[in-house]
Amino acid sequence: MQIYDLPDARGHFGPYGGAFVSETLTQALEQLRAAYARYREDPAFIAEFKNELKHYVGRPSPVYHAKRWSELLGGAQIYLKREDLNHTGAHKINNTIGQALLARRMGKPRVIAETGAGQHGVATATVAARFGMQCVVYMGAEDVKRQAQNVYRMKLLGATVVPVESGSKTLKDALNEAMRDWVSNVDDTFYIIGTVAGPHPYPMMVRDFNSVVGEECKWQMPEMVGRQPDQVIACVGGGSNAMGIFYPYIPVEGVRLIGVEAAGEGMHSGKHAASLSAGKPGVLHGNRTYLLQDANGQIIETHSISAGLDYPGVGPEHAWLKDSGRAEYVGITDSEALKAFHDCCHYEGIIPALESAHALAYAAKISPTLPKDQVLLVNLSGRGDKDMHTVSEKSGIAF
């Protein structure tokens, strides 16, 4: 296989990626690129990052054989990468620690973030508290209502949460507002983007900080099953947990990479968030990628039961992996994800995040069609505590 060395110097993954930003941010991105290029090679920086991941996050996270569930399904064996066991409950903290360390070295005392469900907001507020930085989190007004617990969590951690009232009042609008803040406070502020999207170098940097997930799997799987998995399966909204587990596997022949998008109420309903399966390339939030848009190029509202997948774009590297055929992308509906959520609770005693439940649902769907010696590695990217409200409501239970 060819050596995979994307993105290029200007952040392009084939026709995707790049830095489509207004002039005011160009210089800030230039400084960020220079700082990241320097520190990603700096032994002291790498040592501090690894130390935080070990002692603060609790890495490495285990790989767990979901044996009972696999037996019930009667086919391929499902293994779970337990990112849900990380501090703050998801993979998001890997990236926020990396970016916070970078912000400190760049002398930026203030960090900002966008958040949808609140997981990245909580992870950012957490590291801001850990490192004594001022923290402002932008969150769509609709999401503030839906995710009251996470809003409170961020406030407990000392962050200011700003509800965003513009546009559709969801994640994409929170990202717009965070960008506006950054333009206005570019001298003292570091923008911690939570997914593998945004202008270069964010897609690369967020991927790199999360790739510890796949790196661990690469030594854990041989220890557990004597070889690498046949398929690596991860949910894709913006795509950070998927890039984190895919990236180290890109050069590994024989390992299929499967991204699972939110098919919402079904691909034909129009109510979904499957940018790669149903979108068209365009420019949003600083990069060129697949977008859900109308004929006029306006971004359309998306739907998913899981707020973390409810985004009309996707990281540009996923766009490239799709076009190049290295990764495949499929859809899982709300109801399929909910069923997997409950099955994972019942059969394995693990409450998964609704986002991760999409990846679990796909694994559970294909497992019975495959021989028992096949190995499916699923990134269990987060825990489901935050989803109690959504799931109980679906079951007609009010607290």
Add this chain to the structure above:
Amino acid sequence: MSRIAQRFAQLTQAKRKALIPYITAGDPDLQTTEALLHALVESGCDILEIGVPFSDPMADGPAIQRAGERALKQHIGLVDILSMVQRFRLRDTATPIVLMGYANPIEAMGQKNFVLAAQTAGVDGVLVVDYPPEECEEFTALCRAHAVDPIFLLAPTSTDARIAAVAKQGSGYLYYVSLKGVTGVKAVDASEVALHLPKLRAASPLPIAVGFGIRDAASARAIAQVADAVVIGSRIITEIEQSPKGEEVARVKAFVRPIREALDQ
């Protein structure tokens, strides 16, 4: 000579500064936008910037965001806007028109289709906020090939090297963003602007327009001391927003006239 170059040549000869208003197409509706464009010319405006509404206007403050939302409720798209420009051209063949907006509506139409349609409609310049020159080389070449000026932004954060590079790519005029921020929120500091403009002048013979944060006759006049053109957007849009239905044209005329007078004093 392009309409924009011609207009600046006339202004230089008359020792006048250009007044460039920005309004969002389709706010409150396309018919009113067309009437407003003629009214702005009658009130002494020299070049017209027409905002193309986008669902995710990252560089705009609340006033222009709301204008875009009002326009998008009516599903105004590039095709509708270009037809309106074509209608405007039936009555006015002299005033330069610049479309300003974001990349994705253009990408959805196709860069080439857009540039051809813009030229046919009578558009003179295009400013795409999230197309920095290094990401839109083909688009810039297409614009040049079809007599549409590609206009680029420069900002207080632009380095000397950057100014030189951007100045080489742009034509029509250079648009200097007066402050670190989004449209219409902070107030412009004319002395800050005065400090930065010599670097732009040294890098390019193009006229310099200054925008973001200019909201009245006094700030317009202060900026006109150092720049060739003054852009006013959010404040005009606020007039439109606060106007009773049907009185938008009168309100905007009343707002713009004193600014023109202040520039000519």
